Amino acid sequence: MGTPTRFTLYSGPLSMFGAKAQIAALEKGLDFELVLVPFDFHALYTPKHPEVLRINPKAQVPVLVHGDLELFDSTQIFEYLEDLQPSPPLWPRETAERARARLLEHQSDEVYFPHVVRLMGLQDKLGEEPAVAAIAAARRYYAKMESLLQGREFLAGPLTFADIAFYMAALFGERQGAPLTHETPRLLQWRERMTQRPAVRAVVGPMAAWLANAGRPVPAFMQGL
Ligand SMILES: N[C@@H](CCC(=O)N[C@@H](CS)C(=O)NCC(=O)O)C(=O)O
Missing domain, CATH: 3.40.30.10 (Glutaredoxin)
Structure with a gap:
């Protein structure tokens, strides 16, 4: 077998x-x-x-x-x-592009997401220094992602695992007090592009329903999925 x-x-x-x-x-x-x-x-x-x-x-x-x-x-x-399942590929083919995409995926988990984890323990003190610093760090990360999106639809060119990782991490950033804003318009459009993908809706829709059922706020971009 x-x-x-x-x-x-x-x-x-x-x-x-x-x-x-x-x-x-x-x-x-x-x-x-x-x-x-x-x-x-x-x-x-x-x-x-x-x-x-x-x-x-x-x-x-x-x-x-x-x-x-x-x-x-x-x-x-x-x-x-x-x-x-090599097709459709979720890493770019070209070696350097592939390495860049892998690094972006790693950074989403290990550089950006720790700011969100810090905010999870500071929800009743979002106006105080440690939370303000974590939100500022998240915003600096958003600005970097915004610059990557100049002239491209996804963070590393085609859709990659890096987009999936950062979409999910930023969803939690949104919930914890570090939302995307109009200061990063290309990132907002990217998030909407990601949210419209059937694979994303199939996962984020039930997550939104689970949050609503638990009496927790559901970020606006997750509503109606
Ligand atoms: N680096 C791991 C992190 C996994 C992780 O933190 N999982 C969380 C849920 S999102 C968990 O199981 N937490 C339970 C615990 O740490 O006890 C990965 O990428 O899978």
Whole structure:
């Protein structure tokens, strides 16, 4: 028996990293089973799903299981999906362009998103210095992304994993007090282009419904999906 066609993706109803993997799999037209692990605003990610605990030493989603292959980390999953289903490609073909796109994807998770994580713990103090500094840092990052969008529709040229990563990270920035503004009009248009993609709507629509059901604010650009 070879590797089954379908894989299983463990994610959470409000997992930004899980949503990255989910959107990429849908963009590639891959068939998979989505397993949502327990998550709510009170208990957060407890109890942990037993498969997530078994597979990922960091006990985090997303986790992907495909036959006897077990993977974790959204960026590792991106690489596997690209090899599993090369078409449509989500990394540019040319070597330097590909490296730039990979760096952008990395920066979204590791340079921009930490500002958003900082804001998560400062929601009742958004007017105070640490939050103001985190919001200013997020805005400086938006300005860099705005300059990349000069004359192109996506951050690295064609649609890539870098767009998927930054779309999801910025969605959480929007929720945590670092929204996109008219100071970065090309970035606003990019977000709208991304939001209209069927793969994005299929993931962000249920996330918006989940937030509304939990009594949490739903950013305007996520409404009506
Ligand atoms: N670098 C990892 C980060 C994964 C991550 O932080 N996952 C969160 C959900 S979005 C999680 O499972 N948190 C639960 C925990 O850390 O206990 C990736 O890219 O997949």
